[in-house]
Amino acid sequence: MSKAAPLINDPTGAEIEEARSEDERALRELLDRWVTAIRNHDLAAIEKDRTKDIVMFDVPEPLQLKGMEQYLDSWRLYFKFDGSKTFQLQELKVSIGSDIAWAHAILRCEGVPEATARLTVGFIKQDGAWKVAHEHHSGPMTVDR
Numbered sequence: 045m046s047k048a049a050p051l052i053n054d055p056t057g058a059e060i061e062e063a064r065s066e067d068e069r070a071l072r073e074l075l076d077r078w079v080t081a082i083r084n085h086d087l088a089a090i091e092k093d094r095t096k097d098i099v100m101f102d103v104p105e106p107l108q109l110k111g112m113e114q115y116l117d118s119w120r121l122y123f124k125f126d127g128s129k130t131f132q133l134q135e136l137k138v139s140i141g142s143d144i145a146w147a148h149a150i151l152r153c154e155g156v157p158e159a160t161a162r163l164t165v166g167f168i169k170q171d172g173a174w175k176v177a178h179e180h181h182s183g184p185m186t187v188d189r
Contacts, residue, residue, distance in 0.1 A: 067140045070174055071147060071167060075133065078176075082131045085123045087116055094176045095168065101180040103161055115179075128153065133163065143169040151181065160184075 074093050081089030091112060100109040102118050109115055122128050133149040145167040152160050166178035 065140065067145070067174070068138050071138050071140065071145055072136070074167075074174055074176070075136065075147065075149075075165070079131060079133060082119070082122075083129050085128070087119060090119055091116060093174070095170070098176060099178050101182070103181050103183050125153070145169075145174065 078090065078093065081087075081092075094112065094115065096112050097110070098112060098115050100115050100118060101107070102109060104118070104121065109118055130153050132152050134152055136147060136149040138147045139145060147163075147165045147167070149163045150160065151163045161181050161183045164178075164180040165176055167174050168177045169175075
């Protein structure tokens with residue numbers, strides 16, 4: 045595989061792993077487009093590359109979101125947050141099969157430590173193109189021991 049231009053999802057300049065296959069590159073590019081769309085508050089671009097029946101487990105209630113309208117409503121809520129334009133992924137790892145894949149990363153909003161969360165994304169391949177079928181965002185919780 046020829047060396048391609050680096051992806052831009054981490055504006056801090058942190059090292060980003062290079063894709064090892066064309067499928068991995070496609071998934072990393074899909075996530076990079078998604079991060080850019082979130083930073084730009086571009087709902088149409090956020091919707092792209094998602095299945096219409098996407099399921100999302102988000103940090104704020106409700107417990108789960110089903111379908112594109114509920115998914116986009118969650119982003120509308122997020123866009124009210126001051127740190128939403130500095131959204132980034134760190135420590136991104138991707139695992140790929142022939143028609144399913146998943147990725148996980150740390151989500152950060154630059155300068156807002158309490159906005160650090162975890163991301164897991166489930167992908168399916170439809171008509172030769174990767175689509176996100178599931179997103180899970182979660183935050184750590186302090187537990188008294």
